[in-house]
Amino acid sequence: MIRLALADDQLLFRRGMAMLLSDMAGAQVVLECANGEELLTSLKSTSVDIVLLDLEMPVMDGMETMRRLRLKFPAVKVIVLSSHDEEKFIAHLMELGANGYMLKSAEPDEIDTAIRSVAESGYYFSDAVSKVMLHTLVKKKQVKPTFHSIDPLSERELEVLRGICQELTTAEIAQRIFVSPRTVEFHRNNLLLKTGARNAAGLVVYAMTQGLYTP
């Protein structure tokens, strides 16, 4: 069961989303909060797998909440749900360690896909968000120097990396390259070590900036 938290000051949006998610098989909304402070307090006593986080909230906004979540609850995954589609917001939130970014105007099916994807593979980017991230990185030339001097990636690691970029789950990658899910996890960890990326999002950025994957 995927345990979800909703953090959004807009009661209408929060209730509407909770109503939608009540139909989602294998997921349950266990927490509804109106701001980041309320969320961080509630997380001390309620176990949550994924937070759907709004950016503009009173008391403590989404940016600050994201920072504190990474410090205090690093295992909790975060999907930012926002009305902002500007590059600066998307890029900054991904840099802060968000596992996914979606617009509030996303199609209902995409919300379901994003939650399942983040639960299974640790990240979700729509095509639009991937493009924004790539554009931002190329524009700012924010590719880490370590990327150029890493140990070369093995064929298997490259296959796993491409699978991650295609938003495949661990099980799907395993099936595709005929290895066990555990082996996929092993290669994934090696990829993180070799590239210096902190999470799957960083791996996608690495693959895209190094020309190893094109959406």
Place this chain on the structure above:
Amino acid sequence: MDGSMLDLSYLERLYKGDRSRMEQWIRMYLEVAPTYFAKLSDGLESEDPKDLAFAAHELRPQAHYLGAPRLLEVLLALEQCARTEGVPSCRPLVDELLALGRAVDTELRAWLTVG
């Protein structure tokens, strides 16, 4: 809803055609929306562009859910106007939004009645 300013197909997809859930959301909207629109008037009165931009921003998801393109268009224009041109220039946009809000309210109540 021919000739309507609303297109509820997004809401329909959101709740997989379940009319009772759509009704539930619309009733929530009708209850809460006056507060959102009041914030627009408050933002105008307080002459704080941040308040006004925030109030417009908060209404955007609702306009999307309701499939109200003109409402969304004016909200975006207001957000931009508040941030770049200051509050006095925003008055006509707020007036239009308040009128649109009333029209949406009327149309939704009619939709609930037709049921």
